[in-house]
Amino acid sequence: MKARATETQRKTRIQIENEERILDAALEEFSAHGFRGATIDRIAEHAGMSKPNLLYYFRRKQDIYEALIARLLDKWLEPLQALDAVGDPLPELQSYIRRKLEMARDFPRESRLFANEILQGAPRIKRLLESELKPLVDEKAEILRGWMRAGQINTVDPRHLIFSIWSTTQHYADFDVQVQVILGPDRGAAGRFEDAARYLETLFLDGLRPKDKAGGTPRVRDL
């Protein structure tokens, strides 16, 4: 019988192995070229099997893509899930930033997969963003607002705060080539991420304005 995912049926050893290999190869290709730029041929080649064989496990290109997204979304949202109301705000936020940065370091392909999808208008996962991401962000934004009301962190729009954490951390995965061109090969990947972590800590905690200059607060604000 056909190995269709829709049916409730135990998976064969070979099925499990091959779907794994296909999804890994697909991650490689989709994250590097986007949905339209990736081809079944290259995914099959990368997975070490013939194209018809691959299509035996996933009937259509889009099926591979959707399986991949479904498998990765939860993992991707884990750091934000972990943001907890009970901890102290600043360490809690630092921890969130650190986790996101570690995700960018350890799972750059996953980061680029989502980046490609969103960048190209999220035609295939927009619904998923509305049903999964939006409520999660709303929930965590409420926690942040609580901290702001209590004066434990500066008052800002919590959703924009979350955007800035996403963008600054994922930048190191998504724009890695550019980062490497600019930083040069001096420090390895690990060193780059340490530097990034140190910088982001300063930025998010204290910003750029020096804490106390010699006399008074100049507070230059306007442009």
Add this chain to the structure above:
Amino acid sequence: MKARATETQRKTRIQIENEERILDAALEEFSAHGFRGATIDRIAEHAGMSKPNLLYYFRRKQDIYEALIARLLDKWLEPLQALDAVGDPLPELQSYIRRKLEMARDFPRESRLFANEILQGAPRIKRLLESELKPLVDEKAEILRGWMRAGQINTVDPRHLIFSIWSTTQHYADFDVQVQVILGPDRGAAGRFEDAARYLETLFLDGLRPKDKAGGTPRVRDL
């Protein structure tokens, strides 16, 4: 005679008009689907001309892409170019952030074009990044270091500072769909960018740590 760019030759009115239309259409397609995902047929259709006609002006797909990149890179680096050593550091940085954010607001397709290219490993413009972007960043990083030595801004790695400005501002163009899902349709595009500007100002100047706990200026700036 053929209308090849390699030859020193005055351009016809029709040539100018058509190249313009082609490049605009190409920006639309390349920014939405990446190099491999975009097709000549769709670019031609979008430009309102037949495919062979388009190929009369640009012989290969890659030629369109390269012409587009060449035309846009300078404009894209303009805000950083404008960062000036003589101004006061904080207003100067604020101004840079504001400019970058305006670019994201006014030229989202250009932002996505570059994002797509870098995301996919910059295979076509890596050399350009090394020859144009790297020296510019090095130059401006030196200005930032000067301000840090003078104690006018906090001491951080200036290149990571630049990364964070790029990522936070371009996020509003590149990840626009996601931003819209999360913020909802309440405020229009203009409103979103005002909010973003206000938030980024707080972030980059003061970070999240409250300035002085009780007493002093509450610094409530609400949403």
Add this chain to the structure above:
DNA sequence: CTAGAGTTTTATCAAACAGTCAATATTTCG
């Protein structure tokens, strides 16, 4: 060991794709 389920391959298809060519139409300019 063997029947049937599960897996892989070979052959194939139609559509999409980048790019070419020669013929035709239009514009420019002396």
Add this chain to the structure above:
DNA sequence: CGAAATATTGACTGTTTGATAAAACTCTAG
């Protein structure tokens, strides 16, 4: 005007791509 330069088109080529059909092979449970 009329010839040369420029622009546009239709018809076409070879390749890539997503997808299918059926035959052949392999594994596994009884």
